[in-house]
Amino acid sequence: MSDIDSQDDSNMSADDAEKPSKDGHIGEQSVSGPGGTPKTSLLEARDPDAFDKPTLITTRSRLAKDFRFRVMCILTACASVLILVFLLGSILGAGIPTLSWTLLTGTPEPEPENAGMWPALMGTLWVCTMCALITLPLGIGTAILIEEFTPRNRIARQVLALIQLNITNLAGVPSVVYGILGLTAFVSMFSLFDNSDNADGPSMEVGAVYYDQFSNVASDPFIDTGDTEAEERYFLFPVETRDAPSTVPKTGMLAYENSEGGLKEVEIIAIDPFADDAPTDADALSRTIDSTSDPGRISEKQWYYLRLPFGRGVVAGALTLMLVILPVIIISTQESLRAVPGTLRAGALGLGATPWQVVWNVTLPSAIPGIMTGSILAMSRAIGETAPILIIAGIVYIRSAPQHLMDDYTVMPLQIYNWTSRPQEEFHNIAAGGIVILLAILLTFNAVAVLIRHRMQNKLN
């Protein structure tokens, strides 16, 4: 009894959880909390003579149990810290040596030493920005509907309750299932827009211009152009649609040439290679096209290029990620709205504000820091989300950043997955490097969120 009591006294000031576990001195720590004070005074006031022997033993064993449990707790807590240290340590150890400018700005070449993740970085940027633009209004709107508009109509109230239940359940759906949904709903759009003429092509598109591309005869090794040297040039003839018949070039037609200053109009000369009537003048020769050759069909797409179905493009990815983080954003927004005191709403209502005016002028401004914190955390989840993107985009070799909303893309976690799943050790190392970059971005996001939350708390106090 007495030795336990003395331990109590010696440890009263021990606030540090790890120190007592090392020393083996565990008794009553001073605990900040409602229960702490009465307990300590109880122990101090205990008089050994007041107890008969059996009670004493029970008390001792109970205190020993308490002691053992506390040790267990502290060990577990230490274990969680150790796991984090071990996890981060092993990744940083493998990743930091491979960090390089190439890794950040390069393309995912097949040789590990030249590989980089620029396209993945840009893909993440495109997809997550689009996703935020779509999800934030939807999610915040839904949260406002549930929290701020309590209809007097019973059926409407039941619908709202159903929406609420639905959102809590949606939050528990595995992200891979959303990937499957995205694959059907966004990538192939329920096969509603299937194009019977061209299985690969979209059935509707906006913002794309198609060209037939010819090269000049100078680049054709089978045509004898004599001794005249002519540089290689390419000429574009606009065509109506993707499926239009090929252009047949004729002398005197105007074609576009891709030059540094944009598209330049050039008059071309078409020849029949068998007739052997190629011009001898160097300038004319460089504008001469073999009229029997097959053109290549190329397209120029505006940034707003839109097609149905979406295919494996940025928009499909953004919409799928939207499915994943929408419940997260709704729930966090609801919590921030609930934290706004009801007296403020009553005050604004009493001044004759309509429900929306209350939301817009009073509730939202007060809740915005909380909403921002929740949204940033949700976006950081979207950045790290791999499974749904893997389902809808697959593993594709992408060498450039997305150029338009329907462009193929890859994202950082997918690139990391790709590298990790290869057998070569070198790729594992650059995967670790990629993880370091990804974690750095996420950590920045988290830090911003924590900062906003911190400032908000300061403002409230």
Place this chain on the structure above:
Amino acid sequence: MSSALSKAKSPELEAKVQKLLERQKKNLSWVRLREKGIFLCLIGCGLFSLLITGSIIFVLTSETITFFRFEEVTLGNFLLSTEWTPLLGNTKSFGIWALISGTLLVTAIAMLLALPLGLVTAIYLSEYAPRRVRSTLKPILEILAGIPTVVYGFFALMTITPFLQWCYDGFNIYNAMSAGIAVGILCFPTVCSLAEDALQAVPSSLRDGAFGLGGTRFDATIKVILPAALSGIISAFLLAIARAIGETMIVALAAGSRAHVTINPGDEVQTMTGYMVQIAGGDVSNFGIEYYSMYAVAFTLFLITLSLTMIGNRIRKKYRETYD
């Protein structure tokens, strides 16, 4: 009050303001119209979430039906067989139990790790930890929860597996144990924060009552607080299990791709999610039987996780009501 001072400038101001106040107010019909429009937009947002659920169910059901229309597939085979060999040319068999057993093995390992550790840490944080420890542990847990799952997958494959192989030779390069441990670490913060919420929801009067009767903190925790928070803790466990079952990237990287029934943690297994990734990421022809089998698996996965989440949320709602 300094009302004399206040009123010094009053008369002309009074007149001016009275005139302003009598002026035509903004047209309410416009305000009302805008109100209605905004309300309709918000209703649209709300209904959109219902639409998501609706289309999940629609897509999964209709594509699963398509899957069962293939003549190689029978419902009996799907529900009863333990052979999952969709990619074998002649002897295709679709017995979902091979995938479910893989999922259960990984989940069981993960939960053996995450549930006790998470609960003990939650008790420590809620009942024992001094403020300083709390304020360092909580952010660490938040960081753990914010790490993308592909990173855990990397960790499992590159760190845990070699470690396990170093400990014991029997471990395959892809094994259920390593994936299970990583999933356990992933679920640990979830269990911990949900269980802590449940413990915090127990009114402190109950604690004080236990201390007042001379109980140690351990007695109070085990005999009073844990039973009071039991439903909340169970719901935390259910939600964590649902999360573990749905976890994809870790098992895709570390668990392997051989679907079979086993309880050997050192063996390669395939989970439901792992199979979906294998099909979607591989070069399977769209609209073939393997492609549609992915939907059948997704449907099974959805049913399992949805029922777990629904039960978990219902229990959680109940305990919240108890103390509100």
Place this chain on the structure above:
Amino acid sequence: MSSTITSPENKAGSQLRTQHDPDSQMATVHMRTDKPHTEPAEKDATAIVMEDLSSWYGSFQALKSISLNVRKNKVTAFIGPSGCGKSTLLRWINRMNDTIHSARATGNLHLGDLDLLASTTDVVDLRRKVGIVFQKPNPFPKSIFDNVAFGPRLHMKLRRNELLDIVEWSLRKAAVWDEVKDRLHAPALGLSGGQQQRLCIARTIAVGPEVLLMDEPCSALDPGSTLAIEELMNELRDQYTIVIVTHNMQQASRCSDETAFFFEGKLIEMNDTQSIFTNPANQKTEDYISGRFG
């Protein structure tokens, strides 16, 4: 039943029905055939008429057949023990109870010609006419200026200097101008409790209401601030009809013209304040004001 009370001050109101009509009991929609036509100049004109007003929260009946008149440009105090329904009654006058979906009311409640309980009545328009001040000061987390300008901005298109005029006028009226004129753009939450409450009053009158409802406006304030608010009410009664709910009987006796005593959802007695406090007609009223319960 003590609902058969005639206000003795109601000399002008022979056209007013102050006793409730038994036929109209339980009727939800009332077409009043004899609407009280009140002339603004008339000193003792009636502003608010209640007849047989009953109210429920779910199945709990909070108000039982209340009939009373509130006179224009007077201060009317509602007193009674907690839970007697006085706040509920006050909150029906500008339909703040609409935010509680289980709340409903039957009977007659009119402000001038306006039927306050009709579902067709636009509550937004109504709340411009009937302002409310709450128990706890609840300034918005904005600047002092923005707090007062909140209502006018919602309802009127104003130029900057016009807005400034209204803000100054309202703050002067609420007797808080001198304290805040140098820091109009400082956050309102930095003010003291009493200043905040007067700011809330300024915010309310900036909309230009006819009636001011005050729901225990001083219960969260210190005695000095309470005094300031009471003086303020005294000055405001020239322009506004004021209804105040209070727990504090001294306050009711100090600053009201008429007092209504409620008990368990029923109106026990209503009379001019002087008579209520010196010579209550009902035993319960006497017990309450002499402090025997409540």
